[in-house]
Amino acid sequence: MRLAAQEHLLPALSQAVARQFPADIPKAPRAVLAIEYAANERRNRLIRDLLLELGSAALRRGIELVALKGCQWLLEDDKALAAWRWMLDIDVLVEPANYDAAPAVLAELGWAAMADRNQLFGRRRARDHYHLPPHTRGNLRVFIEVHRHIGWRPTLLPTELMFAQRRTVAPGLAVAEPWHAAFNSLVHWQVQHGGLRRLQAPLRNVFELVRYLERDDVDLNRLIAHAEAVGLRRELDAAVAFAVELFDVRFPASLVPVAAARRHVARCLAIRGSPALAWIARERGRILAMWDCKRTTYRLFLRGAGPERTAAALWAQRLIRLPLMALSGLYLVVVGLAKLAYEKARGRVS
Numbered sequence: 001m002r003l004a005a006q007e008h009l010l011p012a013l014s015q016a017v018a019r020q021f022p023a024d025i026p027k028a029p030r031a032v033l034a035i036e037y038a039a040n041e042r043r044n045r046l047i048r049d050l051l052l053e054l055g056s057a058a059l060r061r062g063i064e065l066v067a068l069k070g071c072q073w074l075l076e077d078d079k080a081l082a083a084w085r086w087m088l089d090i091d092v093l094v095e096p097a098n099y100d101a102a103p104a105v106l107a108e109l110g111w112a113a114m115a116d117r118n119q120l121f122g123r124r125r126a127r128d129h130y131h132l133p134p135h136t137r138g139n140l141r142v143f144i145e146v147h148r149h150i151g152w153r154p155t156l157l158p159t160e161l162m163f164a165q166r167r168t169v170a171p172g173l174a175v176a177e178p179w180h181a182a183f184n185s186l187v188h189w190q191v192q193h194g195g196l197r198r199l200q201a202p203l204r205n206v207f208e209l210v211r212y213l214e215r216d217d218v219d220l221n222r223l224i225a226h227a228e229a230v231g232l233r234r235e236l237d238a239a240v241a242f243a244v245e246l247f248d249v250r251f252p253a254s255l256v257p258v259a260a261a262r263r264h265v266a267r268c269l270a271i272r273g274s275p276a277l278a279w280i281a282r283e284r285g286r287i288l289a290m291w292d293c294k295r296t297t298y299r300l301f302l303r304g305a306g307p308e309r310t311a312a313a314l315w316a317q318r319l320i321r322l323p324l325m326a327l328s329g330l331y332l333v334v335v336g337l338a339k340l341a342y343e344k345a346r347g348r349v350s
Helices: 002-006 010-020 027-060 070-076 096-108 122-127 159-164 178-192 203-213 220-229 233-247 259-272 275-292 294-302 307-345
Strands: 065-067 089-093 143-147 167-170 173-175
Touching (some): 002 010, 010 027, 027 065, 027 070, 027 089, 027 096, 027 173, 065 070, 070 089, 070 173, 089 159, 178 203, 178 233, 203 233, 220 233, 275 294, 275 307, 294 307
Parallel strands (some): 089 143
Antiparallel strands (some): 065 089, 167 173
């Protein structure tokens, strides 16, 4: 239960226990899980009401929103309110042409952008971001993020494609094609947050992808074909391997994880049991993020830059950052070895 609480999976665990082990779990932990489930159901009801209000306000300005991530589950499950799915914010997608009009819709409903005092040049960062700054209202512990693209690499799943195949479910609100939603879940975990490179395996991300892949309406063939077309087959294989290893899920032959994916899972699980290895993976991920220069490439994408200009700017940024990356690499090696030696001396690693 402690791990489920850390991963925001207590509502999902409560649902699983109630369905599969109703009499095998002691009464006290079942009561705790039931309380968590009921509390999340109330929270999701509030989020759904706010989402419907936002959709109606957007529609009055001729704008339609596509629900992303948890909001899609919420709109598709208006009875049970997807109470298994814990949510922190409301994520919606608008067509890029309507992006500049979105702040007015939020302001009309009393939502205001959160101040980001820790960032210099905040206006420029907001202007060149794939979503508006998080907006909040009053004392609500809910945030709204309005996206124009799913992440720093918008061509992985273009907004235009998602809107072309959307399904309207409420005034001003639509849900994505199921395989689009599943692919967005994969991108959010494995690409946007560097799951593959940073050797991260948050259980909530694995579990949500499992829920998508087990759905009858998710076209697995199109999902696989699209992942291969945009160069994310390794990420998909790794995600499926996690699903098989952690949740014992059985998939069609086309999704059976390859040996490399299973080795990746074993490596990630080993990291979870070692603070030193986790620190090394995190610092390595930061160095790789500096190498990616994702903000630079996205900014050029917004300005319609061609591949030659983008490549030139990308390598210029990498050369500028090279001394910092070298110092970070040296720090990683020295401190990482010290941490590993300390853990080995304490008997925590072999």
